[in-house]
Every structure is written in structure tokens, then in C-alpha cells.
Amino acid sequence: MTLAGYLVNGWNNVVDNNGGKTFGAQLIWAPNDNFSFVQNYMVGPEQDNENGNFRHLIDSIITVQLHEKVTFMTNFDYGTESSVGGASSHWIGTANYLRFQFTDRFALTPRFEYFSDPQGFATGTVQKWKEFTITPEIMITENLITRFEYRHDWSNSLFFADGDDATSSSQDTFTLGVMMNF
Numbered sequence: 001m002t003l004a005g006y007l008v009n010g011w012n013n014v015v016d017n018n019g020g021k022t023f024g025a026q027l028i029w030a031p032n033d034n035f036s037f038v039q040n041y042m043v044g045p046e047q048d049n050e051n052g053n054f055r056h057l058i059d060s061i062i063t064v065q066l067h068e069k070v071t072f073m074t075n076f077d078y079g080t081e082s083s084v085g086g087a088s089s090h091w092i093g094t095a096n097y098l099r100f101q102f103t104d105r106f107a108l109t110p111r112f113e114y115f116s117d118p119q120g121f122a123t124g125t126v127q128k129w130k131e132f133t134i135t136p137e138i139m140i141t142e143n144l145i146t147r148f149e150y151r152h153d154w155s156n157s158l159f160f161a162d163g164d165d166a167t168s169s170s171q172d173t174f175t176l177g178v179m180m181n182f
Contacts, residue, residue, distance in 0.1 A: 020045035034065040055081040089121035127157040
């Protein structure tokens with residue numbers, strides 16, 4: 001079991017947007033090699049030039065080794081924030097993965113995610129967003145790994161850019177990643 005605490009200038013941004021600090025706490029429980037539970041909590045002011053309204057995030061992660069070659073992971077997030085004037089926003093998200101390690105050099109990971117943003121706080125649009133991703137991973141050498149990823153996103157709102165000024169309720173993307181281990 002591991003407990004941690006931290007203090008940050010801001011989160012979910014590149015440059016701190018106010019003078020407040022955000023506090024975080026983390027609990028990691030890994031009773032054996034086949035199961036782990038991580039609980040994170042963050043709280044602090046995150047609005048531009050505003051230190052009085054606090055954002056809260058509860059982030060929970062469970063990882064289970066189902067078989068020596070199959071791992072399941074689920075992640076659940078719940079966030080809320082009060083804004084100037086007393087209104088409150090909240091959002092909920094979940095991600096679920098299965099990793100199949102077919103050989104020492106090849107793995108395949110399908111993933112499904114769901115994100116509900118009923119006030120449009122996190123995405124700027126009131127929506128329920130889903131995505132499915134499939135990621136093959138190939139270890140070329142011990143120090144060089146490549147991942148090809150296909151991702152399909154869809155929403156109940158017109159959210160994704162589709163041409164010059166058009167929007168769509170879905171999008172498909174392909175990504176190639178190369179990683180070097182040292």
C-alpha cells in the first residue's frame with residue numbers, strides 16, 4: 001500500500017491561471033501481482049484569475065491480470081466545479097481496456113470510453129461522447145516499440161470538425177506511435 005500527497009500550481013492546463021494551489025492525495029493498493037487499485041483525489045481553484053471556486057476530481061483505476069497474457073483495466077472519473085454566481089458543473093467519464101499479449105513482441109489492446117459533459121464544462125459542448133480504439137503494438141527490438149491506432153469517436157452533438165466550417169457527430173482517426181526505451 002502506498003499513500004502520497006501533492007501540491008500543484010494547476011492541473012489540466014499548461015500555464016497556471018491563478019494564484020491558488022491544488023491539493024492531491026493518492027492511495028495505491030496492490031495486494032498481489034494480479035490486482036491493483038489506485039484512488040486519486042484533487043481539489044483546488046482552477047478558474048482564470050479566481051481562487052474562490054474549487055474543482056474536485058475523483059479518479060479511480062482498477063487493474064486485473066485475468067491471465068498471464070490478458071489484462072483488464074477500468075478507469076472512472078467524476079469531476080465537479082462551482083463557478084462565479086454559484087452554478088455547478090459536473091462531468092463523468094470511464095475508460096475500459098483489455099490488453100492481449102499474444103507473443104513477447106505483439107500485443108493488441110481494444111478500449112472503450114464514455115464521457116458525459118451535461119453542462120459542456122469540459123468540452124465546451126453539452127454532449128455524451130463515446131469512443132472505441134484498437135491498438136496493435138509491435139516490439140521491433142527490446143528498445144523500440146511501435147503502435148498503430150484506429151479510433152472512432154461519436155457524440156450525440158455535432159462536435160467534430162468536418163471540412164471548412166462543418167461539424168459532424170463522429171470522426172475516425174489513425175495514429176502511428178514510435179517509442180524508444182533507454
